[in-house]
Amino acid sequence: MSREKFALCTETEVAGWYQPPMDTIALAHRERYLAKCQALRSVCLGEVNLTTAARESKLCRKQLRSMVDRASKLALDGRPFGFRVCVPWGSYSRDDAANDGAMPTKPCPHAMATMLAAQPQIKEWVHGFSTPLPTGQIPRKFLELHKKIVKELTRKDLQDFYPLNRPDKGKRALLRYIRSRRIETAPMPDLFPGESPQISRLAEIFHGDIFDRAELDGHRIDIKAELQVPGPNGGTVTRPVTALWWIPEVETESRAILSWVLRVGRNYNNQDVTQTMANSLQKWTQRDLITPELRYAPGAGMPSALPDPLGFSRPLLVALDNHKGHHSQKVEDAFCRAHDGILTFGRPHQPRTRPIVEQLNSRMEKGAFRMLPGGFEPATKLGEDKVRISDFSPKDHPIQLHLLEEFIDVAVANYNATPHPALGDISPLQFLQQRAIREVCLYQPSDASQCAADMNSVIVALKVVGNKKTGTLPHVNYAYVRYRGPDLEGRWELVGKTLVARVNRNDLRTLVLYRTASQPIGVLRASSPWDQTRHDETTRMLIHQWSKQEGGFSLKGVECAVTAYVNFLRANARTSQQAADQLAYIQHQHPTSPSPSSRLSLMSSPMRAPTRGWISMDDMRDS
Incomplete structure (x- = not known):
């Protein structure tokens, strides 16, 4: 049924309504304002119905109905709203x-x-x-x-x-x-883009430029590895290895892997963490591969092999989790002395705090590690079993750690040269080179070549022990071993004094003793049987633990402690899981068939012996 025309107000009432002047209406809204006034007048005087007026003025019918209902009501000033209901929102305000x-x-x-x-x-x-x-x-x-x-x-x-x-x-x-x-009227913060916002989190400082932030984390590889050990009747048998750990350090902006370390055992320790950081501070070169059909891709490499200024650049901030090896005082001391920057610790098992390294571990697992013999996908729900991925049995293909390390070196170098989807289909190394062209401030200390060796060293306070009456020559004790040297003989005035020593944690055969921080005394050598074969701090601690246990081995009368330790592990690896793990670790340090490499190894580099007397500080680092 069509609506009949009806009058809501008289002409006298409409004429008495207040109508805002046209000059108080914004220019862009005047045409719309006049159309609303005409529609309101027509409906209130009964000239047209509501639907027709809304259609002719191109207004919403509900909006026009609301205007009609409100126009005759009294406002706060005691007068009807009138044509004030036609004013567009925000275009008119009373003076x-x-x-x-x-x-x-x-x-x-x-x-x-x-x-x-x-x-x-x-x-x-x-x-x-x-x-x-x-x-x-x-x-x-x-x-x-x-x-x-x-x-x-x-x-x-x-x-x-x-x-x-x-x-x-x-x-x-x-x-x-x-x-x-x-x-x-409270003051509001300045929201203009020209002003720098106030920084409230540490992550906001180191974000946006290359080498601002790096992430380091240890990852247990999803692989069930077997190790060959001597068996009865002169043969060999295989024994499972508890776990293999991969500790990478990745630059967050470019996703480039800076360095990595492979370790075997139940867990990794603080020495593995410092070794990972030290590897990023030395120049990388391609290995002479001995594995058949294993090749480096074109352009493969590591950031440390790039030309300056990228070659010896290091991140300003390194993010880690709360693993006990990360919180070691030796890590913090070495980082502050040789690496410099900020260490920030996050919560373990929280991928959101270190998303880049967690995503890298997932990519390496799916693309490389799980394809090795014994590779599997862990269960995701309680009660489920792990899913075997590799088609090769670990018993038929026992692991050789120095060859596995060669494979990982090629995989990591090829990863750095592979286009990454998060970088716009360019490789991490290409991303670093493109960003280095810009005016980016990269931290490069003047003594970068010495920082790698210093990262793997520790400074300790040692007391000089000796007795002239009994004929006990002056010496120092470190890690259960006595150290002596020709530079300490006859120095009876030093007995009872506490001196400073610098120890290379990868080679405990020698240490450097200092009277003060700038006055070295000389190089001291470990006593027999610890002075024959190179060994690191972890190996010495394991040997000492075995020698103190019942049924362990004795070091009395042996010429080399490391050789005796290896023989002991081989004899007990068939019945002891701990011996099998440690045998794999020691064989990783001293492979029976090592692969020749042109890369400078900190563990095989000679110990630098400073000259006697005072030394000049003219070439001190200017970081």
Whole structure:
């Protein structure tokens, strides 16, 4: 049924409605404003129905209906809204100067602001009030201000106006007004893009440029490895290895792998962490591969092999988790002395704090490690079994760690030269070279070539022991072993004093003794049987543990402690899982058929012996 025309208001009432002047309407909204006024007038006078007026003026019918209902209602000024309902939102505001200075007679919205506008002196007092207004008991200063306002309004004989005509004389309204005004006029932070925002997290400082941040973490490889050990009747048998650990360090912006270390055993320790950082500080070169059909891809390599200034650059921040090997004091001392930067520790098993290295471990597992003999995919739910991935049995293909290390070196070098989807289909090495062209500040100390060896050393305080009466020559003790040398013979004045020693943790056969930080005494050598074969700190600790256990081996009368230790492990590897793991570790350090490599190894590099006497500090590092 069609709607009939009807009149809601008379022409006299519509003519008396207030209509905002055209100059107060924004230019872009004037045409829309006139169309709304014409539609409102037509509907209220009954010239057209609501639907026709909305269609002709191109308005929403519901919006026009709301305008019609509100136009005849009274506004706060006591007059109908009228054509003020046609003003587009945000294009018109009433001028404060239009206030005629009249005092409000009753409480209504903005009555306190109207009273202050009519009383400039009181407004100045209220806006100048700065005493804090916490919740709870009202401060005495505010009560004095309210009493002063009441006295001023009484003096002007305004008892019949707001707020004196209220029981509380407007005290609550005044308190609410001051608090609301302070919230509205509170200073806001500068949001202009030209201003640098305030930094609240450490990660916000080192983010955006290459070598700002690196992530290091140990990952247990998903592989069930077998090791060949001597068996009865002169044969060999296979024994399972507890675990293989891969410890990578990755640069977060380029996703490039800076260095890595392979370890065997139940867990890795702090020496493996320092070795990983030390590997990133020395120049990488391709190995002479002995594995058939194993090749480096074109352009494969490591960031340390890139030309300057990338070759010896190092990250400013290294992120780790709370593994006990990361929190070692030896790691922190070596990092502050040789690496420099910031160490930040996150929560373990939280991939979100170190997403890049966790994603790298997943890529290496799926793309390389699980394809090796014994590779598997671990169970994801409780009660499920792991899924075998590799088609090769670990018993038929026993592991040789020095060959596995060769395979990982090729895989990592090829990864750095493979286009990465997160970098726009360019490789990590290409990304580093492109970003290095820009004006990026890279940290390169002047003694970068010495930092790798220093990263694997430790500085300890040792007491000189000796007795001239009994003929005990001056010596020092470190890691259960006595150290002596020609530079310490006859130095009876040093007995009882505590000196400083620098020890290479990868070769404990020698150490350097210092009288002070800049005055070396000389090189001391370990006593027999520890002075024959190179061994690291972990190996010595394991030998000492075995020698103290019942059924262990004895070092009495042996010429070389490491050789005797290896023979002992081979004899017990068939029945002891711990012996099998340690035999794999020692064979990794001393492979029976080592692969020749042109890369400088810290474990085979000669120990630098400083000259006697005082040394110059002219070439000290300027980091």
